Amino acid sequence: MAAAKLMDYDKALELFEPVLGFEVHVELNTRTKMFSDAPNPANDEYHGAEPNTLIAPVDLGLPGSLPVVNATAVRSSISLGLALGCSIAESSRFARKNYFYPDLGKNYQISQYDEPIAFEGSVEVELEDGTLVTIPIERAHMEEDAGKLTHMGGATGRIQGAEYSLVDYNRAGVPLVEIVTKPIFGAEHRAPEIAKAYIAAIRDIVRGLGISEARMERGNLRCDANVSLRPRGQEKLGTRTETKNVNSMRSVERAVRYEIQRQAQILADGGTIIQETRHWHEDTGTTSPGRPKSDADDYRYFPEPDLLPVRPPRELVEELRAALPEQPVARRRRLKAEWGFTDLEYQDVRNSGLVDVVEATIAAGTTPGAARKWWTGEIARIANTQEREVTALVAPADVAAVQKLVDEGTLNDKLARQVLEGVIAGEGTPQQVVDARGLAVVSDDGALIAAIDEALTSQPDVLAKIKDGKVQAAGAIIGAVMKAMKGQADAARVRELVLERAAQS
Amino acid sequence: MRHLGVLARIKLTDDEVTQLTGQLDVIVDNIAKVSEVATPEVPATSHPIALANVFRPDEVGQTLSPEQTLQNAPDAADGRFRVTAILGEEQ
Amino acid sequence: MRDIIRMTAAELGERLSAGELSSVEATQAHLDRIAAVDADVHAFLHVSEHALAAAADIDSRRAAGEQLGAIAGVPLAVKDVLVTTDQPSTSGSKILEGYMSPFDATVVARSRAAGLIPLGKTNMDEFAMGSSTEHSAYGPTRNPWDLDRIPGGSGGGSAAAVAAFEAPLALGSDTGGSIRQPAHVTGTVGIKPTYGGVSRYGAIALASSLDQVGPVTRTVLDAGLLHDVIGGHDPKDSTSLEEQWPSFAEAAREGSAGQVLKGLKVGVIRELPDSGFQSGVAASFHDALRLMEAQGAEIVEISAPHFEYGVAAYYLILPAEASSNLAKFDSVRFGLRVTPGGNPTVEDVMSATREAGFGPEVKRRIILGTYALSAGYYDAYYGSAQKVRTLIQRDFDEAFAQVDVIATPSAPTTAFRIGEKIDDPLQMYLNDLTTIPANLAGVPGISIPSGLAEEDGLPVGIQFLAPARQDARLYKVGAALEAVLLDSWGAPLLDKAPILGGTR
Numbered sequence A: 001m002a003a004a005k006l007m008d009y010d011k012a013l014e015l016f017e018p019v020l021g022f023e024v025h026v027e028l029n030t031r032t033k034m035f036s037d038a039p040n041p042a043n044d045e046y047h048g049a050e051p052n053t054l055i056a057p058v059d060l061g062l063p064g065s066l067p068v069v070n071a072t073a074v075r076s077s078i079s080l081g082l083a084l085g086c087s088i089a090e091s092s093r094f095a096r097k098n099y100f101y102p103d104l105g106k107n108y109q110i111s112q113y114d115e116p117i118a119f120e121g122s123v124e125v126e127l128e129d130g131t132l133v134t135i136p137i138e139r140a141h142m143e144e145d146a147g148k149l150t151h152m153g154g155a156t157g158r159i160q161g162a163e164y165s166l167v168d169y170n171r172a173g174v175p176l177v178e179i180v181t182k183p184i185f186g187a188e189h190r191a192p193e194i195a196k197a198y199i200a201a202i203r204d205i206v207r208g209l210g211i212s213e214a215r216m217e218r219g220n221l222r223c224d225a226n227v228s229l230r231p232r233g234q235e236k237l238g239t240r241t242e243t244k245n246v247n248s249m250r251s252v253e254r255a256v257r258y259e260i261q262r263q264a265q266i267l268a269d270g271g272t273i274i275q276e277t278r279h280w281h282e283d284t285g286t287t288s289p290g291r292p293k294s295d296a297d298d299y300r301y302f303p304e305p306d307l308l309p310v311r312p313p314r315e316l317v318e319e320l321r322a323a324l325p326e327q328p329v330a331r332r333r334r335l336k337a338e339w340g341f342t343d344l345e346y347q348d349v350r351n352s353g354l355v356d357v358v359e360a361t362i363a364a365g366t367t368p369g370a371a372r373k374w375w376t377g378e379i380a381r382i383a384n385t386q387e388r389e390v391t392a393l394v395a396p397a398d399v400a401a402v403q404k405l406v407d408e409g410t411l412n413d414k415l416a417r418q419v420l421e422g423v424i425a426g427e428g429t430p431q432q433v434v435d436a437r438g439l440a441v442v443s444d445d446g447a448l449i450a451a452i453d454e455a456l457t458s459q460p461d462v463l464a465k466i467k468d469g470k471v472q473a474a475g476a477i478i479g480a481v482m483k484a485m486k487g488q489a490d491a492a493r494v495r496e497l498v499l500e501r502a503a504q505s
Numbered sequence B: 001m002r003h004l005g006v007l008a009r010i011k012l013t014d015d016e017v018t019q020l021t022g023q024l025d026v027i028v029d030n031i032a033k034v035s036e037v038a039t040p041e042v043p044a045t046s047h048p049i050a051l052a053n054v055f056r057p058d059e060v061g062q063t064l065s066p067e068q069t070l071q072n073a074p075d076a077a078d079g080r081f082r083v084t085a086i087l088g089e090e091q
Numbered sequence C: 001m002r003d004i005i006r007m008t009a010a011e012l013g014e015r016l017s018a019g020e021l022s023s024v025e026a027t028q029a030h031l032d033r034i035a036a037v038d039a040d041v042h043a044f045l046h047v048s049e050h051a052l053a054a055a056a057d058i059d060s061r062r063a064a065g066e067q068l069g070a071i072a073g074v075p076l077a078v079k080d081v082l083v084t085t086d087q088p089s090t091s092g093s094k095i096l097e098g099y100m101s102p103f104d105a106t107v108v109a110r111s112r113a114a115g116l117i118p119l120g121k122t123n124m125d126e127f128a129m130g131s132s133t134e135h136s137a138y139g140p141t142r143n144p145w146d147l148d149r150i151p152g153g154s155g156g157g158s159a160a161a162v163a164a165f166e167a168p169l170a171l172g173s174d175t176g177g178s179i180r181q182p183a184h185v186t187g188t189v190g191i192k193p194t195y196g197g198v199s200r201y202g203a204i205a206l207a208s209s210l211d212q213v214g215p216v217t218r219t220v221l222d223a224g225l226l227h228d229v230i231g232g233h234d235p236k237d238s239t240s241l242e243e244q245w246p247s248f249a250e251a252a253r254e255g256s257a258g259q260v261l262k263g264l265k266v267g268v269i270r271e272l273p274d275s276g277f278q279s280g281v282a283a284s285f286h287d288a289l290r291l292m293e294a295q296g297a298e299i300v301e302i303s304a305p306h307f308e309y310g311v312a313a314y315y316l317i318l319p320a321e322a323s324s325n326l327a328k329f330d331s332v333r334f335g336l337r338v339t340p341g342g343n344p345t346v347e348d349v350m351s352a353t354r355e356a357g358f359g360p361e362v363k364r365r366i367i368l369g370t371y372a373l374s375a376g377y378y379d380a381y382y383g384s385a386q387k388v389r390t391l392i393q394r395d396f397d398e399a400f401a402q403v404d405v406i407a408t409p410s411a412p413t414t415a416f417r418i419g420e421k422i423d424d425p426l427q428m429y430l431n432d433l434t435t436i437p438a439n440l441a442g443v444p445g446i447s448i449p450s451g452l453a454e455e456d457g458l459p460v461g462i463q464f465l466a467p468a469r470q471d472a473r474l475y476k477v478g479a480a481l482e483a484v485l486l487d488s489w490g491a492p493l494l495d496k497a498p499i500l501g502g503t504r
């Protein structure tokens, strides 16, 4: 297939207004599946199981099997709905979405249709420069995941050209919450960035709630991105495409940008956009057409007769609301104020994903400034050279312990960096590294005085200047003493003693 | 009718198409009949005995063994169910 | 000793616990009977090769002093709609030929736990779609009263097995009358419990909001004994009720002891005139009512204006739910697979399999159901039908404010001839006229024999309906009338059935 012609991005934005929409599927990490008591592979404990080993009868749609709703999945869904600022339905029910596909054991998906568990909410997302954007949420509903198909015998491992396919139903029945946004207007040139930030916000929310492992590479979080364009000044929405299979935050950003450029070119050439699903290809950074929206979308929804309505008691809703963690954006805003960072300092911390560790380091007794300095400075530098995740290098408590040794005068900055290196190298706690490497500053005044006296004696001209009141001349003596002490001295103390000894001589 | 056959995944013969087309009237008649009394103010009953909030604790139960899982499979390979080419796309 | 196969389950249970009879003897007697008559009746699709071993196990446990239930060791026939681990489960369809379930239906598991001996799987209309068992993919079952006639349906196999003394007890399922109507045409007893009273787990679903499993027997007491075994809450079925149920066997005993009919208010539906029934059916019904009146019952005319919409609602709801429930039969995980020539896609294979594996009645209902749920029609079709359920429930509520039970003939006609109505689905549908309202509203219903129709000498049943959760009332009233009728007949009605297989 020939590559699509793409319009220059800025040009596209000049001519058209992009309108976005997202459907995000979150796999819950409950112990068992949505409708069966089989282990849930979206829970870390069961991830990576052999094919078809996490199976209860209903996951295969075996004759006579029946679904029963997982209580924890309902609680998680309500919590997520509340975190999205949604109303929780007084009465909610399941529905069957009927379509034939080999990964769907019953050939219907139990989902929700006219009565979702949560509806009408909004999420605040924060862009890299700190701008806040509000994403309107249409609904969040409970449903089950399908099994997994592996296409065999083709050259690409893709469905096209495959000779046959193999089905693993482990994932069939994994609890999902599908979050659907309303159309998002006003994104303009920041549309790709907003897309990425929205997915990041959902990830942060479900992580904060602890209801999903939220690992995009495992499919715990999956995004379908809807993009449409309308000519400037036009009221009516353009035809949208739904790009599926966009499974990293970077891809979401790229896919939205790509669709804007692709659609703009077609429209500018006088063509029309077909309402269709499109597939994102990570390798080429392009989308390709899937099936057009058509008869296949006749899902023949009807209320699931095997399941009863879910009517969340108001006390439960309030209990879950009270237990909600602070919203990520609100939390970040609060922390910024508490820490007293400048906008730039704060963005540096946030964009490097260091908010959590900085917060933990402060909680362990470090000042905000010192915590920020360590993480964005020395630790980030080491992570960079070692090509490792910053937050995985060292525990916030150890960073706080190092800073404490500095504050106590046991370490100076240079020694502290060495101690940190030792901790990262796995040599033990900061105190252990100090002991093992013998890195503590020399606090024995006797040894310092001996070194000072020696330096003063060997540089009588300097001594004379100091005695003359030219205090800044002491620097030469301090430097010599520090050198003699191999840096393991507290420079401030040395300075104090130098002035004292000079006066006495 | 052919469309219904596709939706229901039943390959229909020409005879069946003719026969069943006539029978769609049954549905039309039934709807006409229920419409006489199914007025907007009447609530629908989807479960004859009204219950709500029937849940299961999130506890792992007994799973099927791989042998049980595949015991009725028309075709299987590599611990999985095997089907012919899909020639469609993933949902 | 009386012929084992003619004993009731209650009697067998007593003799077994008294040590006068072993379960192996009881089971063997029924296996022999099956061997003798089932070639003619064709009640069974499969006869269990494990029955005698299960019986021997019960005998040895009893010999070891284990306390067993009231009907432990008694043989049981199981409708093929119920999945079983030790025998194939086909629901009367080619698409499931040879299917072996990795789990037992809850009612089967409970029956085994109570010491009942599964004898085999009984024939039925394919996926329980029908009222005659002519729609079984494995050939029709014949009515023991006249082998040229239908045994009712969909559970014709279970009813015929019980009527032909091939089993004292059977399990059935009732979506629109599939337990009660076969009872009516075979001179046996059948109960559709309150929706949710008996677990549906392991019953191959036809229409989930209508299906209910229940007992098929020759006496009301036997039905109560079986109901006590299979009933009660099952966490595997979300629609299962959590109540503590009274003993239905006790209710039946109380009913047969007398006094229950005195002062009982029996509702008769104004909108079901005699003209809607075969004359012998109507006559038998009125005879039964007169007997009840003679025992002190009061017959009260009630109105159920929405019952006439029941059939239309039923034939919107049922195909819709069935079309979805039967989607799982797609050749991927179990069941038949038909692979057409060429380079077939999965879609081709699925369509060819379902074309070959489903019978015409099943295809018809799937297509109608698909239509009824298709784009834009849900509210008008399925949704409107669900409103009729509300109206019928209201009719019941109003009626039961005035009467204790409602009585109707169980079905409009006696058993018709095999083939007589098979090409007339509409006529067949009307067969369920009196039974459908109970399924739509979820209330329990019982059919017991009321006599024979004058004009053809074939059995007729009377149906009683009670408010939801009042199943025990049906056992009391049913057993009370049964006792009065037995008194008037001098012998069970089935004694008048023709001799089968020469062993009578």
Ligand SMILES: [Mg+2]
Pocket (backbone or CB within 6 Å): A023, A178
């Ligand atoms: Mg979607």
Ligand SMILES: [Zn+2]
Pocket (backbone or CB within 6 Å): A025, A143, A178
């Ligand atoms: Zn979804």
